[in-house]
Amino acid sequence: MEHVGDRYPELAFCAPLDRLTGTEWAPALPGGPDLVREADVLISQGGGFMREGYRPWARVDALERASPVVPVTGFIGQTIGRFDVAFGRAALGRTLRRASAVVVRDRSSWCNAVDLGADPAHVTLGTDVSLALLDPDRPDILPASPHGDGSTVTAEPPARGIAMTLSDHVVPGESLERSHVAGRYLAAVLRRWPDEPVTVWSSSQGIMEDSEDDVVAAGALRHLPKADRDRVHLAAGHLDAYDLFRLATSRTALLSMRFHPALIAAAAGIPSVLAMSDPKVEFFAGSAMSRRVVTGHDDKSAAHAATLADPDNPRLHGRDLVGPAFDRLQVVRDALTVLLGGG
Numbered sequence: 001m002e003h004v005g006d007r008y009p010e011l012a013f014c015a016p017l018d019r020l021t022g023t024e025w026a027p028a029l030p031g032g033p034d035l036v037r038e039a040d041v042l043i044s045q046g047g048g049f050m051r052e053g054y055r056p057w058a059r060v061d062a063l064e065r066a067s068p069v070v071p072v073t074g075f076i077g078q079t080i081g082r083f084d085v086a087f088g089r090a091a092l093g094r095t096l097r098r099a100s101a102v103v104v105r106d107r108s109s110w111c112n113a114v115d116l117g118a119d120p121a122h123v124t125l126g127t128d129v130s131l132a133l134l135d136p137d138r139p140d141i142l143p144a145s146p147h148g149d150g151s152t153v154t155a156e157p158p159a160r161g162i163a164m165t166l167s168d169h170v171v172p173g174e175s176l177e178r179s180h181v182a183g184r185y186l187a188a189v190l191r192r193w194p195d196e197p198v199t200v201w202s203s204s205q206g207i208m209e210d211s212e213d214d215v216v217a218a219g220a221l222r223h224l225p226k227a228d229r230d231r232v233h234l235a236a237g238h239l240d241a242y243d244l245f246r247l248a249t250s251r252t253a254l255l256s257m258r259f260h261p262a263l264i265a266a267a268a269g270i271p272s273v274l275a276m277s278d279p280k281v282e283f284f285a286g287s288a289m290s291r292r293v294v295t296g297h298d299d300k301s302a303a304h305a306a307t308l309a310d311p312d313n314p315r316l317h318g319r320d321l322v323g324p325a326f327d328r329l330q331v332v333r334d335a336l337t338v339l340l341g342g343g
Contacts, residue, residue, distance in 0.1 A: 004207070004240060008146070020036050020066075024061055025061075036069060041340060042063075042067060042072070042073045044059075050079060052081055052083050052084065052088055057088065060088055060091050063092070064095045071342070073100065074343075075096070076103050076129060076335060077126060096116050097117050097119065101122055101335040103126035104123065105127060105280065106125070126331040127325045130264060131267055131326060136268075136319050139267075140157070141155075144242060155246060155249055155250075158249060158250060159251055159252070160196070160197075160251070161252065162193060162198050162199070162251055162253045162311055163251040164189060164199070165201060165254070167182065168182075169257070182219075183223050184302045185302045186198075186224070187302070188302035189306045190224070196231075200234045201239060202258060205239060253309045253311040254270060254273065256274055257275050259283075262274035263283075266321040268318055271292065271313040271315075271321065273308045273309045275302075276294075277297070285324075287324050287325065
């Protein structure tokens with residue numbers, strides 16, 4: 001909040017929920033519980049963090065503490081993994097049973113939510129909320145910072161070249177040496193496309209000890225020959241949500257080790273490649289993007305991903321790449337109507 005809050009003047013920020021409620025491991029901030037009790041609606045808004053391997057215990061505990069005192073609770077655009085740890089099953093199960101709406105991003109999450117005790121009548125298969133900010137019929141119209149003159153901006157057509165999102169994010173079960181994996185993918189792209197400009201950036205960079213993908217990218221660059229380093233532009237500093245939409249659609253090809261850059265590019269009709277083995281890639285099931293997900297981390301997988309990241313690929317309609325995900329946007333809107341209407 002102290003690092004990026006000024007970039008979103010349209011929002012009012014507070015401390016994270018676990019700091020407001022307190023948890024089994026840390027006390028609440030002064031006045032935090034009172035602020036929670038004054039809330040009308042509590043929404044866990046999506047993402048893939050609700051998996052046991054990420055050890056989301058503080059979030060789970062905070063949601064369980066807040067849900068009895070807030071009149072309406074819901075989950076929107078959420079991936080939910082299988083939980084076997086007794087604390088996680090019990091606390092998350094109680095919260096899900098209190099929820100007026102549980103909108104998940106993939107079918108396995110639906111099964112896992114019901115297994116934890118959610119009412120099947122309240123669990124629906126939806127989509128990622130970020131898609132609500134894009135119109136596949138007008139992919140050049142992007143959300144714009146309130147610091148500008150309006151709520152949208154018209155983007156330039158993608159420039160020829162390859163964008164890459166390299167990541168320090170460790171998916172449970174993957175190698176901790178993310179810099180090695182990032183370097184392998186970067187080297188594969190440079191080798192496969194020796195004449196193409198390459199831009200490296202991330203949706204999570206520029207905040208020390210929190211968002212450090214740029215540190216991993218810089219490390220990967222250092223291991224390259226100078227001629228290859230000179231071909232790569234590394235975006236500096238923190239990139240906000242508006243930068244994410246702009247950069248995800250700035251090149252004719254994108255290879256990403258993070259979920260949302262690949263999703264946003266594909267939704268705008270750019271045939272992106274997602275290098276990820278996290279089960280949340282099931283989100284793309286039934287779409288053309290499912291064939292553009294690379295789950296391995298060895299040299300062969302990196303070479304395959306680099307080949308897919310072809311800057312000559314024609315731009316498509318977003319529905320051609322992620323059609324089913326766009327079709328489920330109405331589920332999200334309906335659930336928000338229920339939650340904001342009092343459950």
